[in-house]
Amino acid sequence: MQTLRVELGSRAYPIYIGSGLIARPELLAPFIRGGRAAVVTNATVAPLYLERLTTGLRASGIDLFGIVLPDGEAYKNWETLNAVYDRLLEAHCDRQATLIALGGGVIGDLAGFAAATYQRGVPLIQVPTTLLAQVDSSVGGKTAINHPRGKNMIGSFHQPLAVLADVDTLATLPERELRAGLAEVIKHGLIRDLGFFEWIEANIARLLARDPEALIHAVRRSCEIKAEIVAIDERETGARALLNLGHTFGHAIETAKGYGVWLHGEAVAAGMAMAADLSRRLGSLSAEDAGRVAALLERAGLPVAVSGIAAPRFIELMSVDKKAAAGRIRFVLLDRIGSAVLRGDVPQDALQSTLGAMD
Amino acid sequence: MQTLRVELGSRAYPIYIGSGLIARPELLAPFIRGGRAAVVTNATVAPLYLERLTTGLRASGIDLFGIVLPDGEAYKNWETLNAVYDRLLEAHCDRQATLIALGGGVIGDLAGFAAATYQRGVPLIQVPTTLLAQVDSSVGGKTAINHPRGKNMIGSFHQPLAVLADVDTLATLPERELRAGLAEVIKHGLIRDLGFFEWIEANIARLLARDPEALIHAVRRSCEIKAEIVAIDERETGARALLNLGHTFGHAIETAKGYGVWLHGEAVAAGMAMAADLSRRLGSLSAEDAGRVAALLERAGLPVAVSGIAAPRFIELMSVDKKAAAGRIRFVLLDRIGSAVLRGDVPQDALQSTLGAMD
Numbered sequence: 001m002q003t004l005r006v007e008l009g010s011r012a013y014p015i016y017i018g019s020g021l022i023a024r025p026e027l028l029a030p031f032i033r034g035g036r037a038a039v040v041t042n043a044t045v046a047p048l049y050l051e052r053l054t055t056g057l058r059a060s061g062i063d064l065f066g067i068v069l070p071d072g073e074a075y076k077n078w079e080t081l082n083a084v085y086d087r088l089l090e091a092h093c094d095r096q097a098t099l100i101a102l103g104g105g106v107i108g109d110l111a112g113f114a115a116a117t118y119q120r121g122v123p124l125i126q127v128p129t130t131l132l133a134q135v136d137s138s139v140g141g142k143t144a145i146n147h148p149r150g151k152n153m154i155g156s157f158h159q160p161l162a163v164l165a166d167v168d169t170l171a172t173l174p175e176r177e178l179r180a181g182l183a184e185v186i187k188h189g190l191i192r193d194l195g196f197f198e199w200i201e202a203n204i205a206r207l208l209a210r211d212p213e214a215l216i217h218a219v220r221r222s223c224e225i226k227a228e229i230v231a232i233d234e235r236e237t238g239a240r241a242l243l244n245l246g247h248t249f250g251h252a253i254e255t256a257k258g259y260g261v262w263l264h265g266e267a268v269a270a271g272m273a274m275a276a277d278l279s280r281r282l283g284s285l286s287a288e289d290a291g292r293v294a295a296l297l298e299r300a301g302l303p304v305a306v307s308g309i310a311a312p313r314f315i316e317l318m319s320v321d322k323k324a325a326a327g328r329i330r331f332v333l334l335d336r337i338g339s340a341v342l343r344g345d346v347p348q349d350a351l352q353s354t355l356g357a358m359d
Numbered sequence: 360m361q362t363l364r365v366e367l368g369s370r371a372y373p374i375y376i377g378s379g380l381i382a383r384p385e386l387l388a389p390f391i392r393g394g395r396a397a398v399v400t401n402a403t404v405a406p407l408y409l410e411r412l413t414t415g416l417r418a419s420g421i422d423l424f425g426i427v428l429p430d431g432e433a434y435k436n437w438e439t440l441n442a443v444y445d446r447l448l449e450a451h452c453d454r455q456a457t458l459i460a461l462g463g464g465v466i467g468d469l470a471g472f473a474a475a476t477y478q479r480g481v482p483l484i485q486v487p488t489t490l491l492a493q494v495d496s497s498v499g500g501k502t503a504i505n506h507p508r509g510k511n512m513i514g515s516f517h518q519p520l521a522v523l524a525d526v527d528t529l530a531t532l533p534e535r536e537l538r539a540g541l542a543e544v545i546k547h548g549l550i551r552d553l554g555f556f557e558w559i560e561a562n563i564a565r566l567l568a569r570d571p572e573a574l575i576h577a578v579r580r581s582c583e584i585k586a587e588i589v590a591i592d593e594r595e596t597g598a599r600a601l602l603n604l605g606h607t608f609g610h611a612i613e614t615a616k617g618y619g620v621w622l623h624g625e626a627v628a629a630g631m632a633m634a635a636d637l638s639r640r641l642g643s644l645s646a647e648d649a650g651r652v653a654a655l656l657e658r659a660g661l662p663v664a665v666s667g668i669a670a671p672r673f674i675e676l677m678s679v680d681k682k683a684a685a686g687r688i689r690f691v692l693l694d695r696i697g698s699a700v701l702r703g704d705v706p707q708d709a710l711q712s713t714l715g716a717m718d
Contacts, residue, residue: 078441085506085512089512117476120503120515121515149448153477154444154477154478155478156479157479157480319451
């Protein structure tokens, strides 16, 4: 097992990464201080991992119950959140009750937001079971639900007490979700670490074959990079925006296609290819490097373009994105592989060319 | 004008207290950094103060729009909150947009929670227009909405950038709401400052007559006391619980009677009289002091008892209260006027006697 510490002062927390961790209650029990916890999970994950997680914790004397939600991004909304509140209130949970999010990014975001807001905040533990959640949404304290007008529009920052990333759970992950998770792994290399990007290029076959050792390294290095950035900028006022490489385009794709039609990682992959293309048009990234970005995404089985969204609609969707500063769209661009930069002054014609090239 | 600073490290903020402040845009303009703000208010307050607040700010070049909600505690719910999100999204507000809460405690709590959660948090300014909101809900960063199963069950902590408490707005406050606000003023004396309690005893007639000088002193000293306690304990893990004197009983009264039937301050007044009675029964408060507490509340025109709630129902309602620790009810009690203490080991018979005496 590897342990990584996210340094956030009084809100610092550990990430445990390894194999066989879900069945080790001694890792999480010390964080469940009130002796009571609700495991928020979904109907797909519950039959696979809920009992494995809870058996040992119950044996440690922790009073646990499960809240099993329907599976899917379409349920990351107020109604499902309210169902969680209802269950917590029915069970007379007070502020000492801990929420454990067992599932992918949707569960992590929704259970995290429930923990952030139930009785003005209760303790949270994240047990991400998808590659995307392990490398991305379980690190950094972002929580959210969707709004019909935009993804993740309602949310807050709420740091977990601990994160447990067990790569064994990736064995049951659908192929498409594994690939979507790799998009975020590649993103971490792109924005901050050429060496890691090169390691992914060399090990993409092992990752797709779900080699545990390769997965542990990919999760660990991704979490390290994200943790470094989050420690610098917990509330996303500066450096943290670089983690949104591909996301301004990506969120627009997700909204245009309808939540859940494209997976988040797929939309981010196409968005990163578009960001690389835009970076090349603006002269900050070489054509060779832009090609290398697209090639790795394609080897990972990820989309590098999107069709069927007219440029004006694309721009409209991007301009309500949270990353828009005072009405102007800000983009995360690459100046080389391993280094990203935030730009708010992208010329309209370059943007139009990138959007046009995708169609 | 008096300025009080709430010391919360990087989240420290000023409270401006005085007369004629709403029409002074230079006080708030420096805090509206994005140049754009939405004023969240209600249909009662808007005709009285919205224009007075916005005219000067608009002249300072700030782009403002109003979000006028229906008035009343019954609207402090998800539907109204969602209406605020909708308006912010329609207006393409991004994370730089500031929310200004103009109104009483309901508006402050709801707009505060909207600011805490819209796009994971936007800047907030509080302009409380009731005595209750000026002395209580605008200080300390608590935000919330109600849930059918309990008051303030969903919420978060979100500190404002500034609070502007203009006692001129109290001139239009209904008599009953003025009195309800005095309950919290009296509470601040009770929990921490005998001298202030004695000042209220000597000046209750001036306060009820809305003498601006007396109101400014009452607001200032209340905010000072609350700010001292909040600075020690921002997240309500210790000392801050003392601010809940009367609230464990009070919230149960509000829930039993139905939201908005009793005003919050009225329920807290009866709850403080009950807490004083319970303190006397446990031997921590003298009978003379318990009588003095009830006498001042009565002079302020406030209830000191409640009928029609059976003891088992009362206890049930209190045990789902947020202040309940691991299923046990914790009470804030008085050991003398000016000093409160938190107790989790109240004997059932004393509690039953206090509840029985009220019926």
